[in-house]
Amino acid sequence: MAPTGHGKPRILVTRKMMPDVERRIAAAFAASLNPDDRPMGRDEILALAASHDGLLLTSFDKLGPAFIPALPDTIRIIATHSVGYDHLSIPQAEARGIVVTNTPGVLTDATADIALLLILGAARGASWGDRMVRENRWGATTLVSPMGHDVSGQRLGILGMGRIGQAVARRARGFGMAIHYHSRQPVAAEDALGTTYHARFADMLPQCDFLSVNCASTPDTRGMVDAAALALLPEGAIVVNTARGDIVDDGALIAALGSGRLAAAGLDVFKGEPDIDPRYRDLDNVFLLPHIGSATPRTRSAMGHKCIDNLLQFFRGERPADLLTRA
Numbered sequence: 001m002a003p004t005g006h007g008k009p010r011i012l013v014t015r016k017m018m019p020d021v022e023r024r025i026a027a028a029f030a031a032s033l034n035p036d037d038r039p040m041g042r043d044e045i046l047a048l049a050a051s052h053d054g055l056l057l058t059s060f061d062k063l064g065p066a067f068i069p070a071l072p073d074t075i076r077i078i079a080t081h082s083v084g085y086d087h088l089s090i091p092q093a094e095a096r097g098i099v100v101t102n103t104p105g106v107l108t109d110a111t112a113d114i115a116l117l118l119i120l121g122a123a124r125g126a127s128w129g130d131r132m133v134r135e136n137r138w139g140a141t142t143l144v145s146p147m148g149h150d151v152s153g154q155r156l157g158i159l160g161m162g163r164i165g166q167a168v169a170r171r172a173r174g175f176g177m178a179i180h181y182h183s184r185q186p187v188a189a190e191d192a193l194g195t196t197y198h199a200r201f202a203d204m205l206p207q208c209d210f211l212s213v214n215c216a217s218t219p220d221t222r223g224m225v226d227a228a229a230l231a232l233l234p235e236g237a238i239v240v241n242t243a244r245g246d247i248v249d250d251g252a253l254i255a256a257l258g259s260g261r262l263a264a265a266g267l268d269v270f271k272g273e274p275d276i277d278p279r280y281r282d283l284d285n286v287f288l289l290p291h292i293g294s295a296t297p298r299t300r301s302a303m304g305h306k307c308i309d310n311l312l313q314f315f316r317g318e319r320p321a322d323l324l325t326r327a
Contacts, residue, residue, distance in 0.1 A: 009315045010074075012052040014040055014061050015081075018297060021304030025056070028312060042067055049075050054314075056080075056307050059087050068092040077314045079307040082294075083107060084244055085324055086217040093325050100324045101310035105163060106302035111242050111293035112167035115212055118240040118266025119156075119172075121287040123210075124148035125264075128284050149238065149263050152176050157208030159201065159225070160215025160243065161187050168212055169193045180207045183215070205232035210240065217244035227252035236263040242293050245271035254279045257286060268293050 011029040016022075016037035025031045032048065034040070040048075042064050049055060050072040057063070059082040068078075068089055077099040080088060085102050093100045121127065125148040132138055132146075156172045158165045158181040169179050170193060179195040181187075182204045186197040198204035201224065205211070211233060215221050225239065226249040233239075239262060241248055250271055256262040266287040270276040273291055280286050294300060310320040 009054060009311070010052040011054045011056055011311065012045070012048050013056045014045060015058045017056075017081075017304045018301040020301055021308070024305065024308055028308060046070050046072070053077070054079065054311055056311070057088075058082060059084060061087065063087055065089065068096060068098065071096065071098065077101070077311060077320075079310050081303050081307055084217060086244060086246070090324055098325070099314055099320065101307070101314075101320045101322045102324055103303040103306040104322060106306055107294040107299050108163045108167050110296050110299040111164050112171055114268055114289065114293045115164070115168045115214070115240060115242045116171045118242065118268060118287060118289070119210055119212065119238070120151060122238050122240060122264040122266035122285075123151050127287045149236070151210075154178075154209040155180065155207055156210045156212060157181065157204050158195075159183075159204075159211065159213050159247075160221075161191075161195075161197075162214065162216075164242070165212075165214040166191055166193065168214060169195055177210075180204050201229065202232055205229060206234065208233055208237055210238045213239070213241040213243045213247050215243055215247065217246055222246045223249050225249060225253070227255070230256045230262065233262065235261065238262065238264045238266070240266040242268045245269045245273060245276075250277045250280075254283070257283050 008030040011025065012032045013025060013034055016034050022033055032052065042062060053074060054077040055075060056079045059080065069092055075098060078088065078093065079101045081103060083102055083104050085100065088100060090100060125146060128146065152175045154177055156177045156179050158168060158179065161181040161183040165181060172179055173193065180198060181195050182198045182201045213225060224247055230252055239253065253265060254277065257265055264285040268289040269291050280288060294303060306322065310322050313320045
């Protein structure tokens with residue numbers, strides 16, 4: 001998998017990209033593409049990296065905590081095809097003098113749409129309803145069973161009021177939801193959208209018929225939605241997560257769903273995905289998606305082009321627009 005193109009920065013691309021993105025990468029760089037989309041392990045990526053100047057990675061790549069220290073000295077920049085960067089250690093990159101960039105902004109709407117899909121799907125029984133029709137059990141319905149849960153006019157709590165959290169709030173307003181949020185600091189008044197800020201996460205939870213997880217995965221937020229947090233939600237609340245799986249304690253959520261303490265959950269992200277906790281598959285009150293928050297052609301293309309923009313800026317000696325590491 002040798003890079004093609006002479007005199008250009010050498011870039012290793014670990015997964016198949018959208019066609020327009022691959023054409024631009026091939027034109028701009030001496031690129032090693034992955035047209036078959038064959039998953040590469042950590043050791044293979046490290047071996048190939050020795051003949052490249054930069055990496056275009058994805059959150060699908062299983063890199064491990066020792067990946068960046070093991071990189072060859074040739075690597076000067078890593079562009080991750082994602083907003084989240086919990087698969088990379090920024091302090092390790094800074095210690096090696098490696099620049100890291102991500103792709104914020106361009107997947108906001110697509111991910112917020114999925115959050116609303118999870119809210120609606122979990123509340124109204126999209127997964128069990130679909131199974132009833134496919135399994136020819138429609139005749140088992142009555143006026144009193146099975147039942148979903150109202151969305152319109154209910155209270156929504158948003159954990160993390162960044163770009164995606166604000167986009168979720170805008171959509172939820174269309175359903176007449178009363179919106180609360182918790183983040184490290186309140187957002188500017190023009191971005192608050194008539195929402196109620198809670199400085200303490202625990203203070204927001206009793207106000208949440210629905211809890212939408214939209215914060216980044218950091219040492220402070222991992223495991224934040226634990227048994228104690230879930231116990232503060234009203235009886236019959238619904239939890240949705242489009243952020244990162246490790247923010248939610250799987251065992252605590254599964255127990256609350258199994259006991260009926262929570263009515264339902266909608267999950268697009270999981271700890272250790274795709275190897276999720278198998279107990280989720282046995283629960284009828286969970287609406288499950290395979291991490292597709294950004295999975296539209298327009299969004300994935302925009303993410304790829306953002307990676308290219310950051311790489312080009314770096315190799316021109318400019319500050320990349322989406323820099324994660326300290327300059």
